[in-house]
Amino acid sequence: MKPIKLLAILLLVLPAMSQAQGWYAGLDVGSARSDAEIDEHLLLGDTTARASGTTTGIRLRGGYQFSRFFAIEIDYADFGELKSHFDPDDCPFGAPGPCPLDVRTSVSGIFGTLRGIVPIGDHWYVDARLGWGKMDVDTDQIGGEELEGSVESGAFHYGLGAGYRFDEHWAISLDYGEYNQEDLGLTLGGQFGVYNLGETTMTSLGASYQW
Numbered sequence: 422m423k424p425i426k427l428l429a430i431l432l433l434v435l436p437a438m439s440q441a442q443g444w445y446a447g448l449d450v451g452s453a454r455s456d457a458e459i460d461e462h463l464l465l466g467d468t469t470a471r472a473s474g475t476t477t478g479i480r481l482r483g484g485y486q487f488s489r490f491f492a493i494e495i496d497y498a499d500f501g502e503l504k505s506h507f508d509p510d511d512c513p514f515g516a517p518g519p520c521p522l523d524v525r526t527s528v529s530g531i532f533g534t535l536r537g538i539v540p541i542g543d544h545w546y547v548d549a550r551l552g553w554g555k556m557d558v559d560t561d562q563i564g565g566e567e568l569e570g571s572v573e574s575g576a577f578h579y580g581l582g583a584g585y586r587f588d589e590h591w592a593i594s595l596d597y598g599e600y601n602q603e604d605l606g607l608t609l610g611g612q613f614g615v616y617n618l619g620e621t622t623m624t625s626l627g628a629s630y631q632w
Contacts, residue, residue: 444632445492446483449596451625453478453500455528457618459507474503474526478623480598484536486631492536496552496578498600500528500621504563523563528621530556530600532578544587548594550580556600558618577601594627 484494507522532554556576580598
């Protein structure tokens with residue numbers, strides 16, 4: 422009797438698991454935000470100015486879902502071009518104040534991500550992402566040449582989301598992700614200080630297709 426019950430359970434569970442498995446791809450579009458600061462020195466200097474920039478970001482993602490609860494994916498994120506305005510407390514040595522500064526920063530990256538999924542009923546789900554990757558940051562000063570640089574930096578990524586599956590192929594989702602890259606340490610001209618881009622976040626709406 423027990424083998425018959427076990428076979429019946431497997432016959433019920435395997436179709437659901439097979440429907441959840443497979444390759445998928447998605448596109449997310451939303452609002453990206455980065456916080457930046459200027460420090461007096463590279464190591465122990467005080468922060469003299471802070472600013473935030475917001476722009477439109479996109480994320481392309483593709484992966485393989487092994488079951489209803491777990492997937493691995495590769496993400497490419499482009500956070501667009503962020504513009505920040507600074508009014509530092511301390512100006513370069515010998516320079517009279519005020520000394521405002523406008524900085525333009527382009528940020529993009531590629532990440533390997535582990536994704537945990539919790540189904541809710543037949544259509545809804547919530548998920549959590551955890552990953553690591555590389556971010557490319559290009560920075561220059563608007564209206565000046567004192568600050569210009571390009572840096573590759575390791576980045577830790579995590580995110581939370583919720584979605585709705587229309588059928589076995591199509592789904593939509595709302596996601597929040599945070600990307601914590603290492604300090605850049607780009608030196609400003611005239612001993613002005615050090616420019617560091619802090620965490621970058623993105624809140625997005627997305628659609629995905631599973632084969």
